[in-house]
Amino acid sequence: MSLSLFGQNGKNVSVGVDACMDAFLSTEYSIAPSFGIGVRTRVGRPDQWFNLVGGLRYIYGRRLSGFQIPIMLNVNLLKGKQTSAYLGGGYEFDFIGTYWGCTKFQIGLAWRHLDFRIFYKNYQGDLGAGVTYYF
Numbered sequence: 001m002s003l004s005l006f007g008q009n010g011k012n013v014s015v016g017v018d019a020c021m022d023a024f025l026s027t028e029y030s031i032a033p034s035f036g037i038g039v040r041t042r043v044g045r046p047d048q049w050f051n052l053v054g055g056l057r058y059i060y061g062r063r064l065s066g067f068q069i070p071i072m073l074n075v076n077l078l079k080g081k082q083t084s085a086y087l088g089g090g091y092e093f094d095f096i097g098t099y100w101g102c103t104k105f106q107i108g109l110a111w112r113h114l115d116f117r118i119f120y121k122n123y124q125g126d127l128g129a130g131v132t133y134y135f
Contacts, residue, residue, distance in 0.1 A: 014042045016115075018055060020130030024063040034061025036068070040132050046084040046110045049076055053088070064124075066096035070104060084110050092121065 018040045024032040038057025044050055051074040058067055072090035079085075086108055093101040102124055108117030115132040 012044060014112075014134035016040050016042070016113075016132045016134035018057060018130060018132040020057065020059075020128055022059065022061070022064075022121075022126050022128040024061075025125045025127060032061060032063040034059050034064055036060070036130075038068075040070075040115075040134075042110075042115070042132075042134060046076060046112060047079055047081055049079070050074065051076065051086070051110070053090075059094075064094075064096055066094060068092050068094040068096075068101070072104065072106065074106075074108070074110070076110070082111060086110060088117075 016039070018036075018038045020036045022034040022036065024034065036057045036059035038055055040053060040055035043052040053072045053074060054070065056067065056069055059065060070090060070092040072088045074086040074088035076084035076086045088106045088108070090104055091101055092104045102121050104119055104121050106117045106119035108115060113134050115134065118129050120127050
C-alpha cells in the first residue's frame with residue numbers, strides 16, 4: 001500500500017491549512033470568541049466511509065490561548081465522488097495551563113480540497129466553526 005502526499009488525484013493523505021472560530025458560551029462575557037489557525041492532515045478521501053483527521057492549531061482569545069492538537073474520526077454518511085457529508089468525534093488535546101483537552105463532536109461537508117465543519121465541545125461549552133483547505 002502506498003500513500004501519496006502530493007501530485008495525484010487519488011491521494012489518501014492530504015495536508016492543509018485550517019482556520020476556525022470558537023464561541024465559548026458559558027463564560028462571564030456571555031460569548032467569548034477565540035480564533036485559531038493551524039495545519040491539518042486528513043487520511044482518507046471524501047468518497048471513503050471513514051477519514052482520520054489530526055492537526056496542530058494555535059487558538060487566541062479572551063477565554064483560551066495556546067496550542068491544541070485535535071484528533072478526529074469522521075464517518076461520511078452521505079458520500080459522492082466529489083463531496084461528502086459527515087459526522088465526527090474525537091478528542092482535542094491542549095497545553096493551556098491546567099486544562100488538558102476535551103471531547104469534540106462535529107458535523108461537516110468535505111470536498112477534495114475543502115472541508116467546512118461546525119463543532120461542539122461539551123466540557124468547555126464551546127460551539128464553533130472551521131474551514132480547512134487541503135493542497
